[in-house]
Amino acid sequence: MSAAPLLVALVQVTVAVVLAPLVIGVTRQTRARLEGRVGPGVLQPARDLRKLIGKTPLRAAGTSPMTVVAPVVLLTSSLLLAALVPLVAALPLALVPGDLFVVVSVLLVGTVAIALLGLDGGSAFGGMGSSRHMTIAALVEPTVLVAVYALSIPVGSSALPLIVAARRDHPASIASPAGVLAVVALAIVVLAETGRLPIDNPSTHLELTMIHEAMVLETSGRDLAWVDLASWLRLSVLLGLVGNLLLPWGVAGSAAPGPVLLGALALAGKLALLAVLLATVEVAMAKLRLFRVPELLAGSFVLAFLAVTASYLVA
Amino acid sequence: MSAARPTSPGGPLPAPPGSSSRTVTRDGLGEEVGGLLGDGNRLALVGGHDDGPTGFRVVYAFAHPGTDRRTELTVAVPRDEAWVPSLSTVSFPAGRFERAIRDGFGIEPRDHVRPRRLMRHAHWPTGWYPMRRDAAADPAFGPDESGFAFVPVEGQGVYEIPVGPVHAGMIEPGHFRFSVVGETIVRMKARLWFVHRGLERHLQGRTPAQALPLTERISGDTPVGHALTFAMAVEDALGLPVGEEDRLVRALLLELERLHCHVADLGAMANDVGLGILQTHALRLRERLLRSNADVTGHRLLRGGIVVGGARLRALPDLDLIRGVAAEVADLVRIALGTSVLVDRFTGTAVLRREAAAEMGALGYVARASGLDVDARRDHPFVDLGATFHVCTADDGDVMARFRVRAEEVQVAAALVADLVARLGGHLGTGRAASGPAPAAGGPPEPTGAPVAAGLALVEAWRGTACHRVELDDAGRLTRAAIVDPSFFTWPALPVALADTIVPDFPLANKSFNQSYAGNDL
DSSP states (O other): OOHHHHHHHHHHHHHHHHHHHHHHHHHHHHHHHHTTOOOOOTTHHHHHHHHHHTSOOOOOTTOOTHHHHHHHHHHHHHHHHHHHSOSSBOOOOSSSOOBHHHHHHHHHHHHHHHHHHHHHTOOHHHHHHHHHHHHHHHHHHHHHHHHHHHHHHHHTOOBHHHHHHHHHHOGGGGGSHHHHHHHHHHHHHHHHHTTOTTTOOTTOOOGGGOSHHHHTTTOOHHHHHHHHHHHHHHHHHHHHHHHHHHOOTTOBSSOOHHHHHHHHHHHHHHHHHHHHHHHHHHHTOOOOOGGGHHHHHHHHHHHHHHHHHHHHHHO | OOTTOOOOSSOSOOOOTTOEEEEEOHHHHHHHHHHHHHTTOEEEEEEEEEOGGGOEEEEEEEEOTTTOOEEEEEEEEOGGGOEEEOOTTTOHHHHHHHHHHHHHHOOEEETOSSOOOSSOOTTSOTTOOTTSTTOOSSOOOOOOOSOOOOOOOOSTTEEEEEEOSSOSSSOOOOEEEEEEETTEEEEEEEEOOOOOOOHHHHHTTSOHHHHHHHHTTSSTTOHHHHHHHHHHHHHHHHTOOOOHHHHHHHHHHHHHHHHHHHHHHHHHHHHTTTOHHHHHHHHHHHHHHHHHHHHHHSSTTOTTSEETTEEOOSSOOOHHHHHHHHHHHHHHHHHHHTOHHHHHHHTTSSOOOHHHHHHHTOOHHHHHHTTOOOOHHHHSOSSOOGGGOOOOOOSSOSHHHHHHHHHHHHHHHHHHHHHHHHHHTTOOOOOOOOSSOOOOSSOOOOOOOOEEEEEEEEEEETTEEEEEEEEEETTSOEEEEEEEOHHHHHTTHHHHHTTTOBGGGHHHHHHHHOOOHHHHOO
16 A cells, blocks of 8 residues: 555656656747747757757856756755645655645755755856745745645645545535635746746846846756756646646546556646646736736735635635 | 038038038137037037048037038147047047047047047057057957956945846847846946947948948948948038939838838837737738838848939839838737736836936937937938928837837838838939949958048938048048947947846846947947
C-alpha cells in the first residue's frame, strides 16, 4: 500500500516533465496564431531544452557555487512540487504530506534559489530582477496560503489530495462562493508566480522591464535548461492544480493502471485547455506598471480572505 | 544666402525676406546672438569650417519661425588661437554644437559650462581632430583613456544600472547609466556617439549629385528627410529653381516617410507595454506601406525619389491603400486607448515639461507633445500644403501625449498624401538633376577650392526639423556640408523627462522619443 502512492508520485513527475514543455509550446503557438504568425510549433520548447542540455554552461567570472547549485535546487523544488500536488491522482503521500504549507514552502525554496542565482551573476539586471521577484513573491505566498486554506475548511484537511478528492466527489462545492473566490485568487497569483502577463512579459527583449528573464540573463547552457524546465514545470503544476480544483473529474482515486492512465490523459486535456486560455487572455492584455502589481496582488489577497470568511459562514 | 549667390532665374523659391549673412568678431558674438535669440530666432546650426591657411570659420545659422527669415553670423578663428567665446550660458543647443566643433576641429569654446567631450570617440588619439583638412584619415587608435564622466549619486539605497551599448534587441548602440533608488530613476546619463562614420568628411569633395545617395544614409529611417534637406541646401547655394510639380512630389515623399515611420512606432510603443498584438498589426500595415513605397520610388524606404533640382517618382501611391492603412491605424489607436492598462502606463509617464523642451530646443513630435508649436512645414515651407495640413500638438508632455500626437500626424499625413496626389494630377515629377558629373562609384573625393556659394535648408523630416548647410567651390564640389539631425537637439531632453520615472518604464519612454543614434553621430 505504501509503495503505490510513491509509484503514482513518480508517474506524476514523469507526466509533468513531459507535459511542461508542451504547455509552454501550446501557449506560444496559440499566441503566434492569434497574432497572425505561423509559430514554431508546439514542440519548439522541447527542442530548445534538448539543445541547451547538450551545451556546457558559461558562468561569469567571480560567481560563487550558488550559480552551480541554484538551477539544480530550483529544478528539484519544481519536481518535488510535481510529486506533491495532486495532478494525475489524488493520493496522499504518507512520507511527505501534500499539505498546503509544505507546497508553499517548496515553492518558496525555488523562489529563493532563482533570486540568489540572479544576484550571484553580479550584473545589475540580475539584482534588479531578483529584487522585483522577491517583492512579488512576498505578496504572492500569503495569498496562496489563504486561498488553499479557504478550500481546506469544508474538507477539514489541509492536504491538497483530499481537497481535490472532496471536490471530485461533491461537485456542488466547486460552485460555492468560497470555492470560486479562492480559485480566482489562486489563478491570479499563479500568473504572478510564473511570470505571465499582466505582471511580467515572458517574451520581452527589454532588459529593464524584465523580472524572471532578468534573473536568468547570465545563465546559459545546461544551467539554463534546468532553470527553464523548472519554471515551465512550475507553471504546468500550478495550472494543473487550478485545473483540478475547477474540473476535478478524471483525477485517479487509486493507484491502478487504468485510473492513473485516465488521470494522465485528463491532466493533459485540462492543461491544454488552460494553456490555450492563458495565451488567449494574454494576447488581449497589456503589462501592468510595476508599481500597480501590488494593487492587483492585494486584490487577489482580499478575494482569498473573503473566501476564508465565506467558508466559515457556510460551514 | 552667400554674397556669391546668383539670383534665381524666375525661381519659385525666393530667399525669405530679410535673410542676411554677416561677419562678426569674437567679442561681438555674444551680444549679436543674444539679440537674435531674443527676437524669437531659433539656433538651427553651428558649423565649423577649416579654410586651410586662412584659419577656421564658425558659422552660426538662425531661423525665425514666424517669418522664415534666416540669419547667419560668421566668426573668423585664427589657427594659432583657436577659440570662440562659448554661448553655453545663453543657449543649451549652442553649448552642444560648440562641444562637437571642439571635438571635430579643436576650436576651444572659452568659458563653456560643461566642456566635456561630445562626439569624440574615446579611442581617438590625442590631438587628432577629424574635421581638420590636414587630419590623417586613418590614425592609430589608442586605448580608451578618457573613462566615462558621469555624476555619481550617493546615498542610502542608491545603486547604478548600466545598460548597453549592446542591447538584447535589434537597436542601435547607446549606453545608459541609471542611478536608481528602489525602482525610481534619480538620474540617467546617456552615452551615445558609438557610430561615428565621418559622414561630413565623406561628403567633402563630391559633387552634390554624388553626395546625395550618401545623405540618404545619414539615418537609415530618414532617407527622404535628409536627402531633401541636402538637395534644398544645394539649390539654395546655387540658386536652382525647382518647379511646383517637383516640390509637390517632394512633399508627398516626406509624408509617405512620416506615415510608415509613425505607424511602426505606434505599434512598438504598444508592444513595450506587452500588447504585442497591436505591434503585429502595425507591422503588417507598415509592410503594406513599404511595398507601396517600393512601387513609388523603387525602394522600400523611399530612396532615389529626391534629386538635386527636382524629384521623380515611378508611380503615384495607391490612395485606397493609404486611406485603408490610415483607417486601420485609427482602429488600432482606438483599441490601444480603450485598453485601460495601456492608458495607465502611458499617462503621466516620462513628462517633458514645456519649459524644459523649449530650453533644450527639442524638435518634432517630442516638442509638439510638450505644447511647443514647432513644425518646419509651416514655419519654413517649400510648398503650400493647403487647408489639409495642421500642426498637431498636445500639452501634457507624457508618453500618452507623444502617442496621441503621432497618431494624429498619421491621419494628417494620410490626408496630405491624398491631397498631394490629387494636386499632382498624374504627374510624377520632372526629375531634372543638377548639372555635373554623374555619381561615381566610390573613389577618393577630389581636393576642393575655396567656397564660393553657400546654402541652408530646413525641412520637417518625420522626427523633426533637419537642417543642412552646404558650401560649394567654383567647380561645384562640396567644400563642406554641415548636417543636423533633429535628434541632436532632442536627445538631451530624454534624461530630463526621466526624472521620477521608474526603471521598467524607461524602454517605453525611450521608444516614445525614438531619437536616431546614427543621425545624431555623423
